[in-house]
Amino acid sequence: MHEFDLIHDYFKPLAKSFPGSLNLSDDAAILTAPAGYELVATTDAISEGVHFIGNESPGLIAQKLLRVNLSDLAAMGAKPYCYLLTVMLPRETKSDWVAAFAEGLRKDQHQFSIHLAGGDTIATRGSLSFSLTALGLVPSGKALRRSTAQAGDIIYVSGTLGDSALGLALLQSAITVAPEHQRYLEQRYFLPEPRIDVGQKLIGLAHAAMDVSDGLLQDLGHICKASSVGATVHRHKLPLSQAADALIQTNDALWDKITGGGDDYELLFTASADEAPAITALSKELSLPITVIGEITAGSGVQLSDESGQAIPAERGYSHF
């Protein structure tokens, strides 16, 4: 298909509710932050054979691509605004594939109130790849950061950990598990839930925040390094789904998926102990677990400890590269 046809048929409809897209018919999109707001921008890319197998539903690939970017916006406390999309297609790509991909975007645009503002569609001799730049709005000067954790802060995480890594492990291996658990964990892998509402509500509450994409301990290490602090994480306090808990019961080695598995897309944040009641109230308001998992310390590095306070050696994370 010709570039202009693809854009006209599948991508223009995704831009029509966003006036700044100029109907994808100009040289650039116009982005206007309301008074008192600034923009945050993040980019995440995926490539066939590395980040997805290629036989997944194209709509799910599109949704995950958008959602991992939305998770970065959430981590900054931003409200989704618009995105630019690069689509790199081998010439043999069928238009049905592109149609289904665009349909996934359409669903999530609606769910997360974000619009396509621009992008590029190119042919590639290589594999199907996508890059997405998402823009969000945040009150000026208030964006959540990684570098602002303080010794004595409580460490929290939203939702449950390890589901996605366990889902991927199930897809790639012969582990057997109850069908409802299998479905749940695979769904968590294919369709992460960016914690957009949590992120925005954490402005003024949290000291430091990020999303967990490369494994809890590695990502917490980034906060510690950026903030020049240390952290202790209590493994027995880590929030597990029923499905993850059932798997861990059968195989203790799977703890590494909880502490070091990737693709959680939960929010990891620190806050003063004084904010505990407000965070409990937030968890209730959003009907989402927000769990205390440890404390920020005056040292450096991340310690994982068991119920008795003994250090547990653990793998350090997950690389998408």
Add this chain to the structure above:
Amino acid sequence: MHEFDLIHDYFKPLAKSFPGSLNLSDDAAILTAPAGYELVATTDAISEGVHFIGNESPGLIAQKLLRVNLSDLAAMGAKPYCYLLTVMLPRETKSDWVAAFAEGLRKDQHQFSIHLAGGDTIATRGSLSFSLTALGLVPSGKALRRSTAQAGDIIYVSGTLGDSALGLALLQSAITVAPEHQRYLEQRYFLPEPRIDVGQKLIGLAHAAMDVSDGLLQDLGHICKASSVGATVHRHKLPLSQAADALIQTNDALWDKITGGGDDYELLFTASADEAPAITALSKELSLPITVIGEITAGSGVQLSDESGQAIPAERGYSHF
């Protein structure tokens, strides 16, 4: 190489002068438009074997990638602000290659006052590909558009046309030409000159503007369609470099490279006849030819005419796809 090493060694230095990049160490970059300005955003991507051969200097590939995006900012009248970069690398890519690529970016960041703000580095099983999202600043509500040409407007173009397409033709064929002309035309292909200064100065002067990337006649057609007008272009008025003129003298068929060749990255704009003195003054101020090439008409479509006013049939453009 590991993603974090690449970012640390080659990309962090490109972000250090831009505070909003947060040293590439957070979940997203923070973009702050000064009061009275808004942001414009554009994305262009390139892939080995389609947009570049792969044996070019990595620095030149980087510069061209950045410059084609800067040309889109110029077309909107925007001042360069920052960019996000996606780098998709086959695992066998050497770190020397990435170092030379980053060095090309460093040179152009300096020349065009733009900074790296964020991005993503991923492995791919396919070919080397890049996507770049450039952001620019434009006075609020003043961005140049394609859709605002008016019947009676004069049509102008900056610089000279066809050089890049002729440069590519020379690279791909056995045409012989004087060595200085060969060097000039190849240089115009490898290293386009985004007309950043022209674009910013056209705010308040031009009615409609865009950059010529897919061939003059096709791109002027986009302005006509978006503005519901027609256009007449006088072929004998099209600005040619000495090198292009020399080639055209030897082969009249090469006119199609002038009117339909891609990759010019000159600015094409329309303005009221009343602005002619101001545009002449601008050309002088910037020491850059800005040439009258035709008129916007009340009709539709683009007519190419010869010196006697007769229509000339011409190929319609160039697709990068």
